[in-house]
Structures are given as C-alpha cells and as structure tokens.
C-alpha cells in the first residue's frame with residue numbers, strides 16, 4: 001500500500017475501534033490489523049476520521065458592492081486546515097442564464113484553485129422561458145441540488161419556488177431553501193430605520209424568530225404538496241425545528257442543516273461591542289432556539305452541520321457598525337466547523353460517531369457524494385487525524401482563510417485536527433497548509449431521492 005495510518009482509533013457512524021487504515025492510489029484500500037505499506041504514519045492516541053464535507057459555502061462571491069473575502073483557493077485551503085475535504089459552493093445563476101452555463105462559469109474559476117474536492121449547487125434566480133428545463137440539464141451534468149432564496153433581492157416568487165419544487169420531484173433533484181419572510185423583514189427593517197434603531201441588536205429583531213419559523217413551515221407545506229423533497233439550509237430557530245419534526249414524523253422527506261454559529265452563540269452576541277461582525281441571515285437566535293437545535297441534533301432530526309461560510313473583511317462589516325442594514329450578511333466558518341463539532345463530542349455533548357454522521361456521512365449520502373463520507377474500502381482516502389488531547393484557542397492569525405477576523409476568536413476547543421489527507425495526499429499538518437491549488441476535483445453527483 002502507498003500509505004498506512006497505524007495505531008489510531010477509527011470512527012464510524014456506529015462505532016470506534018483500533019485499526020490500521022491502508023491507502024492505495026488515493027483510495028481507502030483496507031481497514032485492518034498489521035497492514036504494511038511504503039509510508040507509515042503513527043496515529044497512536046489519535047482518532048482517524050473521514051474528511052468533513054461542508055455543503056454550504058459562498059466563495060469568491062459578489063454581493064452588491066462587496067465580495068466575499070475568500071477566493072476558491074483561500075476557502076479550500078482553510079477547509080483543508082479544518083479537516084474539510086469536500087466543499088460545496090453556490091453557483092449563483094444570472095438572469096437569463098442556462099443553469100449548466102452557471103455551473104461551468106464557476107467551475108472554470110474554481111478548478112485551478114481548489115485545494116480539496118468541490119461540488120456546486122445552483123442558486124436559482126430565473127426559471128422564465130425554457131430556463132426551468134435547464135434544471136434537468138444541470139442534473140445530467142452532475143449538479144442535482146438547487147437553492148431557492150425566499151429573501152434578498154434574489155429571492156424568487158412563491159409561484160416560481162413551487163414550480164421549481166414540482167420540477168425537482170420529476171427530475172431527481174432537490175431544492176434547498178433559505179427560509180425567511182422577506183416582506184415582514186422589510187417592514188420591520190424600514191420601521192427600525194425610521195426610528196433610528198439600527199444597532200446590531202435590531203438586525204436580530206428585524207428578522208424576529210417567527211419570520212424564519214413561519215417561512216420554514218410554508219416551504220415545507222409547498223414541498224409536501226408538490227411531492228418534492230426539501231432541504232432547509234442554516235436552520236436557526238425553534239419554530240422551524242418544530243415544523244421540521246412535525247413533517248418528519250409524518251414521513252415527509254424534509255431534511256435540515258444547521259451551522260456552528262447557531263449552536264455556539266445566542267442572539268446576545270448582537271449586544272457585544274463587535275456584535276456587527278455576527279450579522280448574518282438568518283441571525284443567531286435566542287437561547288430557546290439554541291437549545292431546540294441541540295435537541296434536534298441529539299434526536300436525529302437535524303441531518304447535517306454546514307457552515308454558510310460567507311466571509312467579509314472587517315472594513316466591509318464595519319459599514320454595519322451603527323447601521324445593520326449596511327453590513328454585508330455572513331460570517332466565516334469553513335475552518336472551524338469540524339473542529340467545533342468534534343470538540344463538542346470530545347466534551348461529551350454528542351458522540352464522535354454522531355459528529356462524523358453530521359459532518360461527513362450524512363452530507364455525503366444526502367448530496368450524492370458516492371466516494372465520500374466514510375472510511376470504507378473503495379472510497380476516496382479523505383482522512384483526518386484528530387488529537388483529542390490538544391486544546392486550541394481560536395485566533396484568526398492562525399487561521400488559513402483570507403478574511404481578517406473570525407467570530408470564533410478566543411473560543412477554546414477541546415481537541416483539534418492535526419492532519420488532513422485529500423485523496424491520500426497530505427494537505428494539512430500541525431497548523432500548516434501543505435496542499436496545493438488545483439488538487440481538488442469537481443464531484444459529479446446523483447441523488448438517491
């Protein structure tokens with residue numbers, strides 16, 4: 001074998017056991033005892049995990065006058081250093097654009113830069129004329145997942161959302177939804193601006209808990225009615241969790257992701273001096289929502305954890321220091337997601353197996369990454385070595401993104417990844433990126449709907 005990782009503890013979604021992991025030609029070749037190979041890595045005292053999969057990032061994305069701070073290279077470099085070996089990016093359709101052209105446009109940008117493997121979702125803006133048909137062409141191209149925004153100026157009408165749901169059911173695709181109530185948020189925002197209430201706390205109040213919860217319920221109602229599966233991105237509120245659980249108990253294919261920022265923080269962050277740095281949508285919610293999210297993770301209703309990595313430089317965020325409406329929405333997270341969830345496992349909140357399920361196995365299964373998600377012979381050798389005894393206090397100066405701050409500054413994690421392999425190649429070791437741009441490959445996918 002090319003590489004054998006010896007004496008570590010292998011983690012699957014159901015168990016943890018001592019074994020060697022053998023790698024040949026970039027694939028997992030064997031899990032067993034006394035394996036031999038050309039290169040031996042001693043993983044005594046370490047956990048051996050599948051690489052994380054972040055199904056929600058916004059790299060090299062323009063939003064009005066702002067651009068996200070991470071290029072495809074910087075974002076995938078940061079991913080590698082946080083144990084993430086597959087990154088999904090949102091390819092934002094232009095008005096009038098065939099969705100396959102959207103994907104190709106982003107693939108051309110991403111391919112020479114990607115340090116780990118990557119995939120795309122198409123964020124749908126326009127299904128007028130024959131553009132709806134380009135959803136099927138995108139599926140055939142290997143991109144069977146699409147995002148609909150119910151908010152922002154790129155949000156589609158309810159009718160177009162419903163048509164896209166119907167189409168997705170026909171063609172083996174799945175819609176992801178950013179669920180918030182645009183009109184009520186607009187109303188509350190205008191009211192607060194008029195009253196001069198523009199501090200970061202009013203970002204939270206303008207997107208009150210119910211504005212997400214009721215939109216989640218509506219989106220679920222439409223998906224069920226259209227006979228379509230639905231994936232709720234960045235679920236952040238208790239009412240949304242309740243709607244999800246109700247749909248799941250009724251047997252519907254409604255899936256949900258949450259993000260570390262909703263699990264580690266509460267809306268109290270918007271009262272901090274640096275509260276504007278936490279401006280994202282949906283905003284970080286209150287304690288009850290935070291607890292509901294954790295309970296849903298423990299009970300198996302939340303399927304995945306992803307980041308919504310959408311970093312903007314501090315000068316951009318500072319535009320929202322005293323007026324939340326001026327801040328670009330989004331925070332960095334691709335490098336801290338897997339370490340944070342593993343740290344919660346290390347502290348006993350969930351099991352390591354559940355952490356692997358949330359960040360690796362379940363995203364691979366739900367998003368059709370057949371070669372990813374577990375340490376199983378035949379799959380890609382995307383492997384993370386994790387030291388449970390290494391405590392790390394997060395500092396942006398040690399991060400590998402191009403953004404100049406992190407909302408995770410000073411948060412101490414219990415345990416940390418020490419090595420990451422992408423298809424058998426070492427891309428991260430002990431705090432250093434050792435990979436290269438262009439190593440990552442586009443993953444063509446097919447759903448198991």
Ligand code: URP
Pocket residue numbers: 058178279280281282308310329330331
């Ligand atoms: O505030 C956020 N989350 N910005 C990124 C775009 C989105 O809504 O996912």
Ligand code: ZN
Pocket residue numbers: 178233234281282
């Ligand atoms: Zn969103």
Ligand code: ZN
Pocket residue numbers: 056057058308309310
């Ligand atoms: Zn997002």
